Amino acid sequence: MGAYLARRLAASVMTAALASMVIFLLVRSVPGDVVGQMLGQTSDPVAARALREFFGLDQPVWRQYLGWIARAVSFDFGVSWARGQPVAAMIGAALGVTLELALATLAVATLVGVPLGVVAAIHEGRAIDRAVQGFNLLGLAAPVFWIGLMLLVGVSGVFGWSPPLVYAPLSRSVGENLSMMALPVFSLALLQAAAYSQFVRQSVVSALGQDYVRTAVAKGVPTRVVFFKHVLRNVAIPLLTFMGLILIQILGGAVIIESLFSLPGLGRLLLSSIEARDYPVLQAGLLVVVTLAMLVNLLVDLLYHVIDPRVRLR
Amino acid sequence: MILSEFLGLLDRRRVLALGGMAAAAALVRPAQAADLYGPKAADAKTGGTLNVGTLVEPPGLDPFHQAADARIRITVLLYQGLFYESPDGQALPLLAESVELSPDHLAYTIRLRDGVKFHTGQPMTSKDVAYSYNYIRDPRNGSPGAGDFAMIRSIEAVDERTVRIAIVAPNASLPMTLGNKYGGVVPAGYFDAPDAKTRINQASVGTGPFMLGEFKPNSNITLERNPHYWEQGVPALDRINFIFTPNAASLLVGLRNKRVDLANLSRPQDIKQVEGVAGVVVERSPSFNQKSIDLGLEMKPLDDERVRRAIALAVDKEEIMRASIGGLGKTIGTMVAGMQDSWGAPLAALPNQKPDVEAAKKLLAEAGHANGFDLTLTTIIGYDWMDAAAVTLREQLVRVGVRLNIQRIELGVWIKNFQSKQMGFTFNDWGTAPDPNLLFYRHFHKAPEGADFRNWANDEASRLLDEGRAESDPAKRKEIYGRFQTALAQSVPTIMLFSADLIVVRNERVRNYVQHPTGWYYGLARTWLA
Numbered sequence: 001m002g003a004y005l006a007r008r009l010a011a012s013v014m015t016a017a018l019a020s021m022v023i024f025l026l027v028r029s030v031p032g033d034v035v036g037q038m039l040g041q042t043s044d045p046v047a048a049r050a051l052r053e054f055f056g057l058d059q060p061v062w063r064q065y066l067g068w069i070a071r072a073v074s075f076d077f078g079v080s081w082a083r084g085q086p087v088a089a090m091i092g093a094a095l096g097v098t099l100e101l102a103l104a105t106l107a108v109a110t111l112v113g114v115p116l117g118v119v120a121a122i123h124e125g126r127a128i129d130r131a132v133q134g135f136n137l138l139g140l141a142a143p144v145f146w147i148g149l150m151l152l153v154g155v156s157g158v159f160g161w162s163p164p165l166v167y168a169p170l171s172r173s174v175g176e177n178l179s180m181m182a183l184p185v186f187s188l189a190l191l192q193a194a195a196y197s198q199f200v201r202q203s204v205v206s207a208l209g210q211d212y213v214r215t216a217v218a219k220g221v222p223t224r225v226v227f228f229k230h231v232l233r234n235v236a237i238p239l240l241t242f243m244g245l246i247l248i249q250i251l252g253g254a255v256i257i258e259s260l261f262s263l264p265g266l267g268r269l270l271l272s273s274i275e276a277r278d279y280p281v282l283q284a285g286l287l288v289v290v291t292l293a294m295l296v297n298l299l300v301d302l303l304y305h306v307i308d309p310r311v312r313l314r
Numbered sequence: 315m316i317l318s319e320f321l322g323l324l325d326r327r328r329v330l331a332l333g334g335m336a337a338a339a340a341l342v343r344p345a346q347a348a349d350l351y352g353p354k355a356a357d358a359k360t361g362g363t364l365n366v367g368t369l370v371e372p373p374g375l376d377p378f379h380q381a382a383d384a385r386i387r388i389t390v391l392l393y394q395g396l397f398y399e400s401p402d403g404q405a406l407p408l409l410a411e412s413v414e415l416s417p418d419h420l421a422y423t424i425r426l427r428d429g430v431k432f433h434t435g436q437p438m439t440s441k442d443v444a445y446s447y448n449y450i451r452d453p454r455n456g457s458p459g460a461g462d463f464a465m466i467r468s469i470e471a472v473d474e475r476t477v478r479i480a481i482v483a484p485n486a487s488l489p490m491t492l493g494n495k496y497g498g499v500v501p502a503g504y505f506d507a508p509d510a511k512t513r514i515n516q517a518s519v520g521t522g523p524f525m526l527g528e529f530k531p532n533s534n535i536t537l538e539r540n541p542h543y544w545e546q547g548v549p550a551l552d553r554i555n556f557i558f559t560p561n562a563a564s565l566l567v568g569l570r571n572k573r574v575d576l577a578n579l580s581r582p583q584d585i586k587q588v589e590g591v592a593g594v595v596v597e598r599s600p601s602f603n604q605k606s607i608d609l610g611l612e613m614k615p616l617d618d619e620r621v622r623r624a625i626a627l628a629v630d631k632e633e634i635m636r637a638s639i640g641g642l643g644k645t646i647g648t649m650v651a652g653m654q655d656s657w658g659a660p661l662a663a664l665p666n667q668k669p670d671v672e673a674a675k676k677l678l679a680e681a682g683h684a685n686g687f688d689l690t691l692t693t694i695i696g697y698d699w700m701d702a703a704a705v706t707l708r709e710q711l712v713r714v715g716v717r718l719n720i721q722r723i724e725l726g727v728w729i730k731n732f733q734s735k736q737m738g739f740t741f742n743d744w745g746t747a748p749d750p751n752l753l754f755y756r757h758f759h760k761a762p763e764g765a766d767f768r769n770w771a772n773d774e775a776s777r778l779l780d781e782g783r784a785e786s787d788p789a790k791r792k793e794i795y796g797r798f799q800t801a802l803a804q805s806v807p808t809i810m811l812f813s814a815d816l817i818v819v820r821n822e823r824v825r826n827y828v829q830h831p832t833g834w835y836y837g838l839a840r841t842w843l844a
Contacts, residue, residue, distance in 0.1 A: 032726030040381030046453035084515030
């Protein structure tokens with residue numbers, strides 16, 4: 001286990017190092033730079049040169065990279081070129097919002113989607129199954145931004161209420177925070193719940209037909225035990241993979257929902273930093289997303305082993 | 315006001331002969347406190363937080379190095395220059411108190427207002443003024459305003475409350491240049507600190523009616539009332555909270571549910587959503603903004619004047635305006651709507667303004683394009699009006715045989731093309747301070763004095779721009795810029811289409827907000843909450 005972890009972490013560090021290079025080149029491959037953005041359309045060439053010098057953009061790319069990575073390994077990500085604030089603090093704040101969004105979505109989707117899928121599978125072919133399948137179809141087919149928009153406009157139309165527009169962290173005000181988070185979480189969770197439910201239903205239906213289940217039932221094992229010990233445990237592994245993927249997806253890509261509900265999350269921070277060509281924020285932000293993705297994957301692999309000890313960590 | 319009326323009775327020549335003081339007074343009206351930022355309310359209540367919703371977030375809050383209009387709109391409340399850009403086109407003394415112009419029109423002696431303090435609490439002196447303007451005009455300091463200040467030879471502090479500004483050639487728009495778009499007066503030596511350029515985004519160091527509270531990227535900016543502010547009794551608001559809502563739907567819902575008190579909207583479909591909502595007021599006013607078609611002469615066959623004129627004759631501005639902003643604006647000739655009365659050439663006298671398909675076809679045939687040609691139009695992603703305008707323009711141009719391809723590009727790429735004078739055939743969207751020299755010179759004077767982004771290189775127009783800049787008599791100045799505008803309309807390096815109205819949507823408890831035609835938030839210094 002220890003050796004496995006060490007090996008995986010070492011590989012992750014290698015991947016992150018490689019990713020940092022790719023990211024560094026990628027953000028610079030977009031035409032235009034921060035100076036063009038700052039000076040606007042009527043800029044003066046002398047002023048532009050002076051600012052490029054100030055930001056070090058006149059240096060060769062490899063030297064810029066070495067300078068950046070040398071500081072980054074000691075977690076010094078510098079200061080945002082456009083907003084003048086420490087990059088680490090900006091990313092930390094945005095990550096907090098997005099993590100809350102992602103974890104809440106995951107929780108709601110699991111609590112709704114898994115029971116729905118199980119219920120549908122047990123009642124396969126009956127009315128309740130068809131109702132769940134209808135919900136799944138709707139959730140999977142409706143685009144997230146449309147659901148969000150309909151919720152926003154609908155809730156406002158019916159109740160004359162809309163969520164706050166300035167984010168307050170949980171630590172400052174639980175009420176404010178939850179009233180801002182409720183609609184975006186619900187918008188994202190609808191799709192995920194439908195996906196889980198569909199997935200769990202399929203897996204349970206196929207597991208119920210397996211030999212080991214028939215054997216267990218024939219041996220006289222109580223239904224409840226068969227279900228939780230044999231069926232659900234086997235469904236859990238692919239579901240876990242699925243959840244890991246969803247988590248990663250929300251961490252880096254909830255920009256549409258974040259924009260719609262004015263949430264200052266990571267997706268929006270990255271998007272606005274692309275627009276401003278704010279390389280320090282962009283580089284660090286993308287690196288954080290890559291690192292988180294690797295960590296989530298590692299965590300999922302470790303959990304496989306916990307759920308099913310036959311899965312050997314090698 | 316009284317002084318300028320008095321001057322109006324005298325023969326201009328004699329006034330100029332009287333010497334510097336009188337001539338300067340003709341350029342700069344003595345300020346009455348009520349004129350700055352908008353009318354002062356007699357019955358204003360003090361206190362409260364105003365929530366302003368905005369779709370566009372400023373990329374930063376540095377008035378010395380950041381040119382974005384979203385930045386200027388907010389920082390005019392934090393920083394002040396020597397003069398204020400009055401909507402009627404005059405420069406009113408702001409941090410200045412009075413101005414004296416030397417007989418040769420090359421030196422301005424400016425007396426500074428007494429009792430002005432920075433947000434830090436320290437008093438403002440002539441040293442701070444000289445430092446701030448010397449910093450911005452040195453291009454090595456990297457300010458987008460440097461080009462506007464190239465006319466200044468020196469700025470020196472004469473005594474505690476007096477600065478003298480020497481210029482290289484007579485320039486009637488110097489006071490307007492010392493306005494609030496770029497820079498502003500900050501404590502001497504501010505930028506000596508290596509972290510000053512970034513610190514300015516977290517703490518303001520100006521003299522404006524508000525000071526920066528908090529800047530949370532992708533969320534909001536709060537401004538707090540400046541306790542040291544030099545004007546008595548203003549501002550009325552304790553705090554302004556600028557909320558960034560990148561999506562129009564959440565802004566509109568916020569306006570309906572009173573989470574947002576005031577917002578500027580531009581898309582007609584958005585305005586329809588809040589019209590008639592109880593407690594919400596919608597107001598329209600003319601702007602200094604222009605939506606235009608630019609014709610870069612580096613691109614063939616746009617280097618042929620006949621081709622450019624043909625394109626102008628194919629364009630129906632009214633139709634494009636209706637299609638793109640639902641008619642919520644005013645079509646223009648060669649001057650933005652808010653300045654037409656003060657500086658515009660009479661529309662009826664300008665060539666190439668009305669659609670004339672036959673004349674356009676004839677010009678194209680003369681230029682050797684009887685069968686038309688293919689042309690690529692660039693539009694900017696995120697500028698909604700351009701998408702509808704592009705489709706309409708394609709319909710119009712095809713009538714004269716020009717086949718338009720529409721290419722949508724990202725703003726950063728567009729700016730790069732523009733700066734490197736490779737703009738081609740493109741839509742543009744820009745604004746100005748209320749002075750014809752500041753509007754035209756950098757854009758249309760040939761290089762190296764101007765930037766001449768469209769590669770127009772027109773000698774006659776450049777000569778007129780030089781003349782207009784040097785002339786201090788308003789009537790003569792207007793006549794010179796009239797001739798320049800005729801040259802512009804004749805040769806067509808640009809086709810100014812229309813000025814979109816500024817549309818303010820506010821809760822009815824927001825009182826006394828007067829929208830400035832630049833679109834900047836000056837009026838909030840006079841706003842109060844009922």
